[in-house]
Amino acid sequence: MIQILLADDQALLRSTFRMLIDSCDDMTVVAEAANGEEAVDLARRHRPELVLMDIRMPVSDGLIATQRICSTPDLAHTRVLILTTFETDEYVARALEAGASGFLGKDVTPEVLLAGIRTVVGGEALLSPLATRALIDRFLSAPGSSREPLRGSLATLTEREREITALAAHGLSNQEIAERLVLSPLTVRTHIHRAMMKVQARDRAQLVVAAYQQGLVQVR
Numbered sequence: 001m002i003q004i005l006l007a008d009d010q011a012l013l014r015s016t017f018r019m020l021i022d023s024c025d026d027m028t029v030v031a032e033a034a035n036g037e038e039a040v041d042l043a044r045r046h047r048p049e050l051v052l053m054d055i056r057m058p059v060s061d062g063l064i065a066t067q068r069i070c071s072t073p074d075l076a077h078t079r080v081l082i083l084t085t086f087e088t089d090e091y092v093a094r095a096l097e098a099g100a101s102g103f104l105g106k107d108v109t110p111e112v113l114l115a116g117i118r119t120v121v122g123g124e125a126l127l128s129p130l131a132t133r134a135l136i137d138r139f140l141s142a143p144g145s146s147r148e149p150l151r152g153s154l155a156t157l158t159e160r161e162r163e164i165t166a167l168a169a170h171g172l173s174n175q176e177i178a179e180r181l182v183l184s185p186l187t188v189r190t191h192i193h194r195a196m197m198k199v200q201a202r203d204r205a206q207l208v209v210a211a212y213q214q215g216l217v218q219v220r
Helices: 011-022 036-046 062-070 089-098 110-121 129-140 159-169 174-181 185-199 204-213
Strands: 002-007 027-033 050-053 079-084 102-105
Touching: 002 011, 002 036, 002 110, 011 027, 011 110, 027 036, 036 050, 036 062, 050 062, 050 110, 062 079, 062 089, 079 110, 089 102, 102 110, 110 174, 159 174, 159 185, 159 204, 174 185, 185 204
Parallel strands: 002 027, 002 050, 050 079, 079 102
Antiparallel strands: none
């Protein structure tokens, strides 16, 4: 059973999320926080597998709360999934730097949200297409087109690795890539990890940036 902490200052939204999550057989809401400070305290108390975190909250915002949760040794197993209306380059980059494992807009469908929760708890990073574009825009607009140039080249990837990397760069999750290419999610995950090793990317987000920087996909 996936234990989830809800962190949002709007009680109505928390209630809606709770009903949706508790309707699933494999997940449950263990606590609700109305601000970032409460989110940190409740995370330490309940040690959930996932915190569904809003960004703009009183007392302490979601970005600060995310950083505190992700830097707490006792919460090493806790993942943070940011759910917000602010999918801008600043928020996406800061959320990832704070340690968030995923980033989705509040306009996602219930099915996408539940799938996103399972994806993040399963150990994968998750970026919505809009969040992916915001991240790319931020990196490509930085001086020199990159704050941390990669030493590896996409030219070393196999055809299948290039294909999967391109789909990841368009914001598709491993499950969505698997369905499109008629592969198992485990196979997709293996290809992603191999591509990251060859390009020497520290995470999925950096691999996506490399896909744009090195021309595998084009900014639209």
